[in-house]
Amino acid sequence: MSTNPEPLVIRSLDFLGGQASADGWRPEPTLPEIAFGGRSNVGKSSLLNRLIHRKKFARVSNTPGRTREINFFKVNESFILVDLPGYGYARISKEKRAEWRPLIEGYLRRSVQLRGIVQLLDIRHNPTADDRAMLDFLGEIGVPTIVVVTKIDKLTAAQRGKRIHEIVRDLALDAEQVIAFSAVSGEGRDDLGEAVESLLAQPSWKEPVP
Numbered sequence: 226m227s228t229n230p231e232p233l234v235i236r237s238l239d240f241l242g243g244q245a246s247a248d249g250w251r252p253e254p255t256l257p258e259i260a261f262g263g264r265s266n267v268g269k270s271s272l273l274n275r276l277i278h279r280k281k282f283a284r285v286s287n288t289p290g291r292t293r294e295i296n297f298f299k300v301n302e303s304f305i306l307v308d309l310p311g312y313g314y315a316r317i318s319k320e321k322r323a324e325w326r327p328l329i330e331g332y333l334r335r336s337v338q339l340r341g342i343v344q345l346l347d348i349r350h351n352p353t354a355d356d357r358a359m360l361d362f363l364g365e366i367g368v369p370t371i372v373v374v375t376k377i378d379k380l381t382a383a384q385r386g387k388r389i390h391e392i393v394r395d396l397a398l399d400a401e402q403v404i405a406f407s408a409v410s411g412e413g414r415d416d417l418g419e420a421v422e423s424l425l426a427q428p429s430w431k432e433p434v435p
């Protein structure tokens with residue numbers, strides 16, 4: 226049993242607003258940022274709410290594809306959590322489906338204060354072409370990336386290990402860097418909190434290495 230204090234204690238929260246287009250409004254980049262990405266409906270907003278111990282701070286979808294804008298949440302007056310819109314929702318037009326790329330890529334390229342990305346994958350599904358494209362893009366620009374396998378409450382303990390192993394192998398991930406998470410049970414919340422704290426402690430990956 227751990228007696229460590231809870232990682233990432235939330236003392237204050239402010240919704241700063243949304244960015245709707247690649248060159249649209251976004252908050253001044255004065256604080257470190259951690260962004261949360263993944264396909265539509267994977268559970269980004271739910272994971273954020275669990276992380277910050279709020280039921281409905283980030284809007285959770287009943288219909289997939291709800292988070293259309295990039296939403297910025299200031300925590301403890303000291304850093305910003307960024308809820309990215311989901312990509313790859315099948316039941317919208319091809320044109321709309323392609324819109325995520327410029328918006329998300331524009332955000333990632335412009336965010337000089339970004340410390341890292343938390344990339345979500347649904348434990349029940351094989352990674353899609355969009356997931357691979359996103360992970361490739363993150364690798365290309367070199368932003369530190371944590372992979373979270375979410376909705377683990379939907380599987381039995383035995384199935385979980387097997388699926389995580391398959392996803393790790395499929396994407397050639399570092400198993401040590403994968404966090405198993407459930408927004409329903411709260412499993413993985415503190416592991417994620419610790420991972421976010423360690424990303425925040427790093428200098429921006431965009432700053433030149435001394």
Ligand SMILES: Nc1nc2c(ncn2[C@@H]2O[C@H](COP(=O)(O)OP(=O)(O)OP(=O)(O)O)[C@@H](O)[C@H]2O)c(=O)[nH]1
Nearest residue numbers: 265266267268269270271286290291292311376408
């Ligand atoms: N069982 C279970 N359901 C989850 C979990 N996380 C999210 N969900 C459900 O999955 C659906 C989508 O969750 P969201 O958090 O809105 O997903 P999102 O990635 O923000 O979706 P977009 O904003 O559309 O990109 C909702 O019905 C959630 O209740 C989880 O860990 N376990």
Ligand SMILES: [Mg+2]
Nearest residue numbers: 269270284292
């Ligand atoms: Mg969302």
